[in-house]
Amino acid sequence: MPDGGAPISNMPQATAAQAGPPTRTPHRTGLLVTFLLGGLTATPPLAMDMYLPALPEVTRALGAPAATVQLTLTACLAGMALGQLVVGPMSDRWGRRRPLLAGLAVYVVATVLCALAPTVGLLVAFRLAQGLAGAAGIVIARAIVRDLYDGVAMARFFSTLMLISGVAPVVAPLIGGQILRVTDWRGVFVVLTVVGALLTALVWARLPETLPAAERHGGGVGEALRSMRGLLADRVFTGYLLAGGFAFAALFAYIAASPFVIQEIHGASPQTFSLLFGLNSVGLVVVGQINGKVLVGRVRLDRVLAAGLLVVVAAATALLLMSLGVFGEVGLGPVAAALFVLMSAMGVTLPNTQTLALMRVRQAAGSASALLGTSSFLIGAVASPLVGIAGEDTALPMAVVQLASALLALACFAALCRPRGGRAGAATGPGEES
Numbered sequence: 001m002p003d004g005g006a007p008i009s010n011m012p013q014a015t016a017a018q019a020g021p022p023t024r025t026p027h028r029t030g031l032l033v034t035f036l037l038g039g040l041t042a043t044p045p046l047a048m049d050m051y052l053p054a055l056p057e058v059t060r061a062l063g064a065p066a067a068t069v070q071l072t073l074t075a076c077l078a079g080m081a082l083g084q085l086v087v088g089p090m091s092d093r094w095g096r097r098r099p100l101l102a103g104l105a106v107y108v109v110a111t112v113l114c115a116l117a118p119t120v121g122l123l124v125a126f127r128l129a130q131g132l133a134g135a136a137g138i139v140i141a142r143a144i145v146r147d148l149y150d151g152v153a154m155a156r157f158f159s160t161l162m163l164i165s166g167v168a169p170v171v172a173p174l175i176g177g178q179i180l181r182v183t184d185w186r187g188v189f190v191v192l193t194v195v196g197a198l199l200t201a202l203v204w205a206r207l208p209e210t211l212p213a214a215e216r217h218g219g220g221v222g223e224a225l226r227s228m229r230g231l232l233a234d235r236v237f238t239g240y241l242l243a244g245g246f247a248f249a250a251l252f253a254y255i256a257a258s259p260f261v262i263q264e265i266h267g268a269s270p271q272t273f274s275l276l277f278g279l280n281s282v283g284l285v286v287v288g289q290i291n292g293k294v295l296v297g298r299v300r301l302d303r304v305l306a307a308g309l310l311v312v313v314a315a316a317t318a319l320l321l322m323s324l325g326v327f328g329e330v331g332l333g334p335v336a337a338a339l340f341v342l343m344s345a346m347g348v349t350l351p352n353t354q355t356l357a358l359m360r361v362r363q364a365a366g367s368a369s370a371l372l373g374t375s376s377f378l379i380g381a382v383a384s385p386l387v388g389i390a391g392e393d394t395a396l397p398m399a400v401v402q403l404a405s406a407l408l409a410l411a412c413f414a415a416l417c418r419p420r421g422g423r424a425g426a427a428t429g430p431g432e433e434s
Contacts, residue, residue: 036207037144038164039199040100040137043107045281046195047076047134048255050172052277053270054185055259061185064120066260067385073256074384075124079131081377084139088370089224092217096140096147096366097209103136104200111196115189131377137199139369146358146365147210152297155355159292177274217364227364228371237360237368239416243309244353245375246409250312250402251346252380254339257387257398265395266332276336280343287347301352302417308348309410315342316403323396335395342402349409356417379405 051072059069083103090099110130117123141161149157179187217224232238262273295304318338322330354372361368383405387398 032206034160035164036202037141038161040141041161042168043134043137044080045168046172046192047130048073050176050192051188052173052259053176053180053274054188056263057180058185062120068120070256070384071124072127074381075128076131077252077377077381077384079128080135080138081374081381083132083135084370084373087136088139088366091140091143092364092366095209095211095216096144097207100136100140101204103133104196104203106133108193108196108200111189111193115186115193139366139373142369143366144210146361151359154358155296155301156292158351158355159288173274173277177270180270224367227367231368231371234360235416237357239412240353240357241372241375242412243409243417244350244372245379246405246412247312247349247353248376249379249383249405250316253383253387253398253401253405254342256384261395261398268332280340283340283344284347287344288351291348291351301356304348305352306413308345309406309413311345312342312349312406313410315345316399316406320399320403323399
């Protein structure tokens, strides 16, 4: 087996620097299909971010401690992680449409059950089912992008998806905060049900099949596992997978802890929290567009990724120092500013880890997408309960988890994704500087 500097057997023999044009021209996907893919990738922020302003209310309504209520986030995230391992290989075997529609239908039913949950235990169980089903949208959307694009065009399309799906984390907590003005936390899940049903109907009517029958895999679980094992044997692919996973853990530590840090510690209202969360998401979207429109094609993707990881480390370090009281007592402003910088840096970190990893895959895109998604969601699921381990009166656990995750992401990138005796094959795209 090579040391990871070259693609494995089911990957392209040319490096990404030699990659040709997109496998299909971008205009063939159609504007509606582009927005549908964005909607599918928006499933996680819709399922989690709209619910965030309600976390303190759920704690009071169900009589559960904050750490237990945060398990509702962990369960949804773990479900999305495990579901991708199943749905990804299924989409390689049966095409993209059938597994996607089945997953969306189950997602709608599970969301209805979340709205009806009488206890926190059942809510955790229903959130797990919601995540398992919602995984279909995440993994298959990524696989469809790989069906349609290659190289730099794929990087740019991922940035476009970030613009579309980025509307969800901007709007979702704002909607969640407004829903709480007129109803309780259950109303949030009612709105999520309606959104899921509309997305299912649009996918049924307008999303075409992108994986021709001749390119599907006829094997079962054994072949899927062999494919995944081959992907993980590629050192560089695994490096990008781990770097993206740990970066996502830093992001999810923010998602899980910020409602308590901003509302309980700093005394902000659910509406103020929603506005700050939306502002941070705008930063992520804007930086993502700078990545896709300005940096991609001009600067090596691995250099942009390295810069993004360093910024995440710097922002997490600032949050840790503030939590330790090194700067004295600080208000909401400095904490919000550091969180804004951390979130904005994700605009170059997350799409570029996915692009650089998928550049190394030409076959079994569903399995590769499943591995990328599963690693991110599982690592994020571990981060969720850790941020509440010291209670809801301190921001220190959030800062510690964020900094540790960012440092691990940077270490994995530096150790595994750099060339050994030469340039990394997946580091560049056509037209990028060497």
